[in-house]
Amino acid sequence: MTMESKIVIQVNNVNVWYGPAQALKDVSLKVPAKKITAIIGPSGCGKSTFLRCFNRMNELVPTARTEGEVLYHGQNIYANEVNPVEVRRRIGMVFQKPNPFPKSIHENVAWAARINHLQSNGRWKNTELEQLVETSLRKAALWDEVKDKLHQSGLSLSGGQQQRLCIARAIAIEPEIILMDEPASALDPIASLKIEELMRELSKNYTIIVVTHNMQQAARVSDYTAFFTLDEADRAGILVEHGPSNQIFTNPRDERTEGYVTGRFG
Amino acid sequence: MSLNVPLKDRAFERQLEIRTRKGKIFELAALLAVLTGMVVLLALLIDVTVDGLTWLRPGLFTEFPSRFPDQAGLRSALQGTLWMIVLTAILAFPLGVGAAIYLEEYGQENRLARFIEINIANLAGVPSIIYGLLGLGLFVRGLELGRSVLAGSLTMALLVLPIIIVASREAIRAVPRSIRLAAFALGATQWQAIRYHVLPYAMPGVLTGTILAMSRAIGETAPLITIGALTYIAFDLRGPLDIFTVLPIQIFNWISLPQEEFHGLAAAGIMILLVVLLGMNSLAIVLRLRLQQRW
Numbered sequence A: 001m002t003m004e005s006k007i008v009i010q011v012n013n014v015n016v017w018y019g020p021a022q023a024l025k026d027v028s029l030k031v032p033a034k035k036i037t038a039i040i041g042p043s044g045c046g047k048s049t050f051l052r053c054f055n056r057m058n059e060l061v062p063t064a065r066t067e068g069e070v071l072y073h074g075q076n077i078y079a080n081e082v083n084p085v086e087v088r089r090r091i092g093m094v095f096q097k098p099n100p101f102p103k104s105i106h107e108n109v110a111w112a113a114r115i116n117h118l119q120s121n122g123r124w125k126n127t128e129l130e131q132l133v134e135t136s137l138r139k140a141a142l143w144d145e146v147k148d149k150l151h152q153s154g155l156s157l158s159g160g161q162q163q164r165l166c167i168a169r170a171i172a173i174e175p176e177i178i179l180m181d182e183p184a185s186a187l188d189p190i191a192s193l194k195i196e197e198l199m200r201e202l203s204k205n206y207t208i209i210v211v212t213h214n215m216q217q218a219a220r221v222s223d224y225t226a227f228f229t230l231d232e233a234d235r236a237g238i239l240v241e242h243g244p245s246n247q248i249f250t251n252p253r254d255e256r257t258e259g260y261v262t263g264r265f266g
Numbered sequence B: 001m002s003l004n005v006p007l008k009d010r011a012f013e014r015q016l017e018i019r020t021r022k023g024k025i026f027e028l029a030a031l032l033a034v035l036t037g038m039v040v041l042l043a044l045l046i047d048v049t050v051d052g053l054t055w056l057r058p059g060l061f062t063e064f065p066s067r068f069p070d071q072a073g074l075r076s077a078l079q080g081t082l083w084m085i086v087l088t089a090i091l092a093f094p095l096g097v098g099a100a101i102y103l104e105e106y107g108q109e110n111r112l113a114r115f116i117e118i119n120i121a122n123l124a125g126v127p128s129i130i131y132g133l134l135g136l137g138l139f140v141r142g143l144e145l146g147r148s149v150l151a152g153s154l155t156m157a158l159l160v161l162p163i164i165i166v167a168s169r170e171a172i173r174a175v176p177r178s179i180r181l182a183a184f185a186l187g188a189t190q191w192q193a194i195r196y197h198v199l200p201y202a203m204p205g206v207l208t209g210t211i212l213a214m215s216r217a218i219g220e221t222a223p224l225i226t227i228g229a230l231t232y233i234a235f236d237l238r239g240p241l242d243i244f245t246v247l248p249i250q251i252f253n254w255i256s257l258p259q260e261e262f263h264g265l266a267a268a269g270i271m272i273l274l275v276v277l278l279g280m281n282s283l284a285i286v287l288r289l290r291l292q293q294r295w
Helices: A047-053 A084-090 A105-115 A126-139 A159-171 A189-202 A215-221 A245-250 A255-261 B010-055 B058-062 B075-106 B111-123 B128-142 B149-173 B177-185 B190-219 B222-227 B247-255 B260-291
Strands: A007-018 A021-032 A036-040 A064-072 A091-094 A177-181 A207-211 A224-230 A237-244
Touching: A007 A047, A021 A047, A021 A207, A021 A224, A036 A047, A036 A215, A047 A177, A047 A207, A047 A237, A084 A091, A091 A159, A105 A126, A105 A159, A105 B190, A126 A159, A159 A177, A159 A189, A159 B177, A189 A207, A189 A215, A215 A245, A224 A245, A224 A255, A237 A245, A237 A255, A245 A255, B010 B260, B058 B075, B058 B260, B075 B111, B075 B149, B075 B190, B075 B247, B075 B260, B111 B149, B128 B149, B128 B222, B149 B190, B149 B222, B177 B190, B190 B247, B190 B260, B247 B260
Parallel strands: A021 A237, A036 A207, A036 A224, A091 A177, A177 A207
Antiparallel strands: A007 A021, A007 A064, A224 A237
């Protein structure tokens, strides 16, 4: 695979277990900076588990165990001295179902910046926070729709707006990478298309890794695609093939990939 | 009218009629069950009002108990109840909420946690007089607090603790996991996720449970009699170490006197107690309806 852009995060031989069941087997992948990498594959093949390896969210599942390394700018985020809180502040996440806090739109965006003390002296001035909220909402293409009701609850917005609010909330702490777990699957087609446009726009400044069930979406929006499937033998998720999206969708090397992207299974 | 015409099957219709009638009978039985409770409560309210209305006078609130019915009032009992409720809430609320947070957010799914859970459920079912005996041994004698309102409140706090823990756990569990995940994904520590999200969103439920626990405590008599809460107090309660009495004890005391007038006073006391209880329960319902977060 040719890589014209820099690698920001690199996964080496990652294995994940939930209790005795292996969910991911020996996955290695390089993620190029400021590109969109899509993760596709049939249900239950470990796509979401893989995504959560990038910000150590799997650790919140009591039975989960992760082996292998995830190198972020060359540092293993699973090293003993690394605090997961610091990982998550640099590698943000947007979930499948919009999950804004039941607080004001302003507070949804401002909260993470405040608790992470992102100012040099650890304190935000109100004007700076307002500026941050506006910038983040503009980047998430939501500002024009909410600028007059910043103090209404985030839950008063429509589903698509809520998801963009969650994106604004994630970028307010200026992460380098944004993980998206089927961000449009709970939305109607128009709201879904807006999220796709937003992802294209955001990829100018951020590295995006997105799990999707929707192959058209993956083909439309992503630069690179990784295809996962279940290993026949032990039902663990494996990475079958990874490459530029147009190659994966038009000329896959593996017949399992071809079967999936042409709709023969999955 | 032949049997072959659809929707006119005699045998089936007869069966259907029986089925419908069975349904009606069951509905009637259920209605009766509902009315029994209502009627009894209404009868109690009417009976108490008839007996007590004439005794409901300002002196009831301002006078100490007396052997002359005309001069007797609930002053010390009201003070005792108020002191006890406030102290009990101060003691039981942080302990109950803290225990609930630990069990829901920090406690791992291990055998110890399950053991604690079962015990809390059991504690909620322990007869209140047992708590009274515990309070007598532990607080009155052991800590030498005497028969003070503080000893009573500590006992009451133990009694209502399981109620607060159970209610708080339910409220905390009702906060969806996705909210915690959202906070963690934004770089929050576990404490920050709890402090800024889980606890605030659970608070209406926690407060509702606490108020209901307090209204249970207001009505409790047995444990306070056990620790020796006096019935005749003719001075103001000035501090947590003073001896005290509470509304239900004073009411019980008046009822056990032979004079008819004291029974009227007791009825008036019951009216006050009921108003306080209904008021607190209404407040709990309002809190639940108004503030509870819907997900």
